[in-house]
Amino acid sequence: MRNEHKYFLLAAIFIGIFSTLSYIVVNTKVEIGPLKDKGAALLNSGKYNESIAYFDMALAINPKDVTVLTDKGIALLSLGKSNESITYFDKALSINPKDVNTLTQKGLALGRLGQYNESISYFDKALAINPKFGIAIKEKENSVSAIAAETNAINKGIALLSLGKYNESIPYFDKALAIEPANSFALRYKAVAAAAANATVLTNKGIALLSLGKSNESITYFDKALSINPNDVMALNSKGLALYRLGEYNGSISYFNKALAINRNLIIATKEKEATIAGAAHNMEPNIAKKP
Numbered sequence: 001m002r003n004e005h006k007y008f009l010l011a012a013i014f015i016g017i018f019s020t021l022s023y024i025v026v027n028t029k030v031e032i033g034p035l036k037d038k039g040a041a042l043l044n045s046g047k048y049n050e051s052i053a054y055f056d057m058a059l060a061i062n063p064k065d066v067t068v069l070t071d072k073g074i075a076l077l078s079l080g081k082s083n084e085s086i087t088y089f090d091k092a093l094s095i096n097p098k099d100v101n102t103l104t105q106k107g108l109a110l111g112r113l114g115q116y117n118e119s120i121s122y123f124d125k126a127l128a129i130n131p132k133f134g135i136a137i138k139e140k141e142n143s144v145s146a147i148a149a150e151t152n153a154i155n156k157g158i159a160l161l162s163l164g165k166y167n168e169s170i171p172y173f174d175k176a177l178a179i180e181p182a183n184s185f186a187l188r189y190k191a192v193a194a195a196a197a198n199a200t201v202l203t204n205k206g207i208a209l210l211s212l213g214k215s216n217e218s219i220t221y222f223d224k225a226l227s228i229n230p231n232d233v234m235a236l237n238s239k240g241l242a243l244y245r246l247g248e249y250n251g252s253i254s255y256f257n258k259a260l261a262i263n264r265n266l267i268i269a270t271k272e273k274e275a276t277i278a279g280a281a282h283n284m285e286p287n288i289a290k291k292p
Contacts, residue, residue, distance in 0.1 A: 114180030150179040166197035199228040
């Protein structure tokens with residue numbers, strides 16, 4: 001009888017525990033459902049911050065609810081918080097890697113960050129599961145178009161930069177950076193264009209001073225320009241001319257040579273070099289005549 005009583009008691013305890021767990025599970029489902037629905041309704045009506053409050057309450061009950069994680073990510077993305085939204089999409093995908101909506105939303109977030117190649121890879125993943133998923137198709141097309149526009153802008157900027165049209169090239173690099181703010185090519189070439197534009201301004205000021213007969217002062221600006229762009233042909237040639245005006249013939253010839261090494265067809269440098277050599281020879285004639 002004692003053993004029977006013992007088994008009866010254990011059975012009662014087990015039934016009690018099972019009933020309690022069942023109650024918790026059932027009530028959890030009941031509680032999280034309205035929270036999810038309310039959050040989704042707020043999300044659809046554009047009340048993103050309010051929707052997040054409900055999604056947070058739902059996630060406090062079940063942190064692994066893929067729908068809620070994705071919806072919270074969408075709300076954050078709608079608020080412009082792309083990086084933060086990706087955190088929630090990643091959580092959802094760690095639970096269900098094949099959730100088409102989550103894959104698409106992460107692709108959209110990456111696109112907002114200018115990471116178009118990566119975004120396309122997520123749209124492709126979504127379309128591999130559901131080839132007719134409209135949002136993924138549309139957003140993939142947008143990313144492809146953005147990449148094309150970005151590439152065209154960079155190429156046009158580089159072409160203008162190569163032609164010495166520094167200020168004209170900068171807006172094209174800006175256009176590319178508006179599409180992808182972290183584009184290393186656009187950032188690098190914009191910096192080069194800006195530096196070259198600044199060097200041109202400095203060179204022009206030096207030329208103006210040289211025209212006023214202020215040779216020493218002009219050299220200061222040519223040196224500043226050359227510190228930015230050592231291959232600035234006009235700055236090299238102009239410094240050579242300033243040195244010539246100061247009677248420093250050997251120094252002036254070295255700068256004309258540097259300019260001609262970059263551009264052999266630079267007629268100005270060729271003529272100035274010839275004039276410098278002639279001037280140096282002329283100044284040496286009295287000294288030669290005095291020798292016994």
